[in-house]
Amino acid sequence: MPTETRHMFLNIGPSHPAMHGIVQIITELDGERVVGADVEIGYLHRAFEKDAEAGPYNNAIPYTDRLNYVSPLINNFGYCLAVERLLGIEATERCQYIRVIMSELSRITDHLTCVGASAMELGAFTVFLYMIKAREWLWELVEAVTGARLTISYGRVGGVKADLPEGFAERARKALEDVRKVLLECDGLLTRNRIFVDRMQGTGVIGKERALSFGITGPFLRSTGAALDCRKYSPYFVYDRFQFDVPTGEHGDNYDRYLVRMEEMEQSMRIVEQALETLPGGPLNVDHEGRMLPAGVMVDEAKMGRVAGFKNVRVRLDPTLQGSTRGFHEAVNPDAKRAVLPAKEDTYGNIEGLMHHFKLVMLGHGIRPPQGEYYSAVEGANGELGFYVVSDGSDQPYRVRVRPPCFAIMAALSELIVGDMVADIVPTFGSVNMIGGELDR
């Protein structure tokens, strides 16, 4: 008489230690093999899109930090880009370079977290500690620039909050050098490590066609061989000025995704180094039309004390915000006044600045793009991060839609793990790099 066999259902999550956020995977098991899986998300839904509709444009910026909380700067800039395009303004060249530098540093921190955490889940705890140490050096840079480590709110519509701090280029180069050493060590510990390779190779396989059909982007897609990268093929900011490669894999398995991420960190460092090399001077926030200041505005400038002798005065502000202690007036010149918040010294120091500030932050005034819609696509660490903003001509966005990169990958997760063993769920889920904040918004 044949033995009766039944499939077993196993709940993984909602808070399994190897889950990078709260998610539930209901698996159907035949022995140790996964024959069916259902992925439940939504545990971290915080109504980002509804909240963004309820306040003025600038109020959504702190919320965007909390979408992908491992690389918040990219989210900031993606949202600002959409609103800027709606307004028809363009950030200045220096500002765009700063955005590129900060985006790439964020991408490295994101990949370090992803690779480090998935290595830890496979038992390589040392790698995790090394990578988090390296991430710490980069976050120190981020902290020096933005004044915060995670809730940075550094992007502004029309610019950024503050200039780079003094000596940033040297510090960044030093940090990147150190990160390179760490990556070399981790590469030695992982890439040819028998245990690591055995668990990563051939698990979580997805083909190129299928990945495209799922709308998967980023390193996950590139591991299948499709070289799709917003930075390369629909360049935003100044990405078209830098030399960098788009690494691709060929098997679409976990191991290729690991290799793609490792190589992308190197490419990001290349971009940062080139950007630091060619970082132009000049104002951070300027007139979108590049016109000369009219006489009336020049009078205003003089009223605000922006005369030659004052320009190099160092202003002491919040000690954590090192970038704003540089001669603010010479670096930040907000001429796109209908969008850019005035420097804090102006707001607190003279009536014109105060009025300007009020005009931008008071309810019913604020930034008001003309009616329209724009979809901005930036390359987030996990893939294409899209912000679709609809304006109805008022001071509040009418609709803000985030296209979270890991949503599409999570949709494919059940297909990725079916056919593999239970233990393979861990590396596959690790390489998805699910970020609860952006997945559930």
Added chain:
Amino acid sequence: MPTASDELIARLRARFPQHILAAHAYRGQPTVTIRREGLLEVATALRDDPATAFDVLMDLCGADYAWFGMSQASAPTLRTPSPLPYFMSPAPSAERWERGVPHDAQHRFEVVYHFYSTAHRRRLRLKVPVSFAEPSVPSLAGLWAAANWYEREVWDMFGVVFEGHPNLKRILMYESFQGHPLRKDYPINKRQPIIGPVN
């Protein structure tokens, strides 16, 4: 000189004159508004025609135009509670955006599709207005695997039904949640009793 966006729009206009309601390329992003009856036909053609070859459904979302342009601050007679200072007046722009359909109950919702073509490296936005009385559009889950979860999200948030969807249930909210939170008439501060045990 016609841009690539204009060419794409002209091509679609010539091919589907009966389905297209409006089209524009505001801020350089080609956008086509179509009748929902034509969605499956247009989407299939966009994917399979080598001249368009939109093989990636990058994003799918909803929008509720119930109160569009009706807030005090956006009313045409009263732009702001007090006049803007000269330096904040909007820069004059030749481009004007038109939704293409009236903002009435007949066209209250919109399902917005963002396509990307890896072969031509370009994007297209497709919009399908949906009425309040009968909020439904055909599902694209058979054409793109990505549509499956995105359509569940639009159903969850806006209550738009996707006909032919294999598994149309809530995705971000819980099953017993009442209403559709991203509709404009769902109050932002409304609270609902918390969920019972799952399963």
